[in-house]
Amino acid sequence: MKFTKMHGCGNDYIYVNCFEEKVENPEKTAVFVSDRHFGIGSDGLILICPSETGDFRMVMYNADGSEGEMCGNAIRCVAKYVYDHGMTEKTEISVETKAGMKYLKLTVEDGKVTWVRVNMGAPVLEPAKIPVKLGGERCIAERMTVQGKEYEVTAVSMGNPHVVTFVENTKDLPLQEIGPAFEHHELFPNRINTEFVQVLNDKEINMRVWERGSGETLACGTGACASVVACVLNGKTGHEVTVHLLGGDLLIHYDEENDTVWMTGPASEICHGEI
Numbered sequence: 001m002k003f004t005k006m007h008g009c010g011n012d013y014i015y016v017n018c019f020e021e022k023v024e025n026p027e028k029t030a031v032f033v034s035d036r037h038f039g040i041g042s043d044g045l046i047l048i049c050p051s052e053t054g055d056f057r058m059v060m061y062n063a064d065g066s067e068g069e070m071c072g073n074a075i076r077c078v079a080k081y082v083y084d085h086g087m088t089e090k091t092e093i094s095v096e097t098k099a100g101m102k103y104l105k106l107t108v109e110d111g112k113v114t115w116v117r118v119n120m121g122a123p124v125l126e127p128a129k130i131p132v133k134l135g136g137e138r139c140i141a142e143r144m145t146v147q148g149k150e151y152e153v154t155a156v157s158m159g160n161p162h163v164v165t166f167v168e169n170t171k172d173l174p175l176q177e178i179g180p181a182f183e184h185h186e187l188f189p190n191r192i193n194t195e196f197v198q199v200l201n202d203k204e205i206n207m208r209v210w211e212r213g214s215g216e217t218l219a220c221g222t223g224a225c226a227s228v229v230a231c232v233l234n235g236k237t238g239h240e241v242t243v244h245l246l247g248g249d250l251l252i253h254y255d256e257e258n259d260t261v262w263m264t265g266p267a268s269e270i271c272h273g274e275i
Contacts, residue, residue, distance in 0.1 A: 003033070004081060004272040005040060008073030008265055010218025010247020013060070014042045015081055018049040030061035033275065034214075040275060043214045046074050048081060054094035054101050056082055062213030070099035070159035072221015072250075072263050076116035079104045080267035083113045099159020113267060120222070120261040123229045123254075124157035131161065133187045139163075140233050146181050154233060156226035158261065161188065161212075164195045164230035170206045179210030195223045199236045206244045218247030225261045228252040 001023065004015045014033045016023055023029055023045075030045035032038075044062045051057035058078050060068045075095055082088050083106055091106040100121060107115040124130060125138045132155040134142045139155035153163040163182065167173065173196055182194040191212045198206040207227050209220040224243040231237040232254050240253045250265040 001029075002272070002274050003040065005042065005270040006077040006081065006268060007247070007270060008076045008219060008221065008267050009245050009250060011071070011073035011220060012042045012218075012270065013044050013046045013071075013074050013077065014040055015046045015048060015077065017081075017085070017087075018047045018059075019087070023047060026059070026061050027065040027067075030063065031065045034063035043211070043217050044068070044071075044074075046071075046078065048078055051096040054096040055088060055090070056093065057096040059098070062211070063215070064213045066213045067098070068160060068213065070097050070102075070222055072118060072120065072158070072223075072225060073219055073265070073267075074221075075102055075104065075118060076221070076265055076267040077269075079106050079116045080113040080269065083108065084111075084269070097159065115264060116267055117262060117264045118221075120158055120225050120263050122259040123226065123261055125155070125233075127155060130155050130157040131189050132163065132192070133189070138233075140230075144185070144187060146178060146185060154230040156229050158222040158225045158229075160193060160222055161190060162193045162195060162223055162226035163188075164197055164227050166234070166236070167196050167198055170196055170198045170208045173208060175208060175210055175216050179216060183210060183212055193220065193223055193226075195220070195227045195230075197227050197231070199231065200244075202238045203240065204242050204244065205231060205237065208246065219245040219250070221250060221263055221265065224250045224252050225254075225263055228254050229261065232256060
């Protein structure tokens with residue numbers, strides 16, 4: 001199987017061009033290639049496939065083999081892959097995902113994509129649709145208990161489920177302990193992605209993330225979007241925020257009037273090979 005390893009702000013995936021390759025068992029393949037000791041090493045597997053409704057289709061699997069609905073960092077890398085590898089000449093493309101169609105605008109420098117702006121669509125705030133067993137019409141600053149400690153959480157879906165909680169400092173969080181407790185909490189029927197957010201000022205936040213099925217990753221695009229939506233809903237920031245992640249920065253704009261979230265960030269190719 002030929003592959004390309006790419007990352008968006010350190011959120012790394014193995015990409016397979018399914019216009020040319022066929023992956024028989026993507027769940028097991030995802031577990032194998034993601035292993036950082038016995039495989040290639042990644043946060044999961046991304047299949048770039050033909051689409052009947054868009055320019056391309058992205059199918060994603062987490063490191064544990066579970067299928068995910070959407071990944072903001074991965075979709076930017078898909079855009080870079082298809083342009084840099086000559087699969088399209090367009091700088092505005094549509095990518096079909098399990099979370100719906102996403103529309104991307106590519107910034108090209110010296111014939112290569114460097115930045116991608118993604119229309120991430122509208123955030124979903126109804127608890128039943130996220131899904132979370134918290135809140136009424138919305139889940140904003142709702143209290144829940146994890147490992148005996150009380151947290152205030154705001155729930156947002158960006159095509160995949162997130163809860164955001166605000167902390168004084170993201171640096172010293174024992175994420176390996178509390179992350180799994182959030183992910184598998186009984187209040188989250190489909191498990192959950194959890195963002196821990198430190199508000200720096202009206203335009204900047206620090207964020208760490210525990211991703212469902214992958215553990216802590218260096219970045220999460222949908223999580224950054226969910227975090228900014230949560231910041232706005234809780235009156236903590238403005239609508240355009242730079243999100244500082246362990247792997248780099250993303251610029252998120254929440255157009256509340258038109259109920260749309262925009263994400264802008266880099267995409268990088270690490271290497272390609274055959275396994």
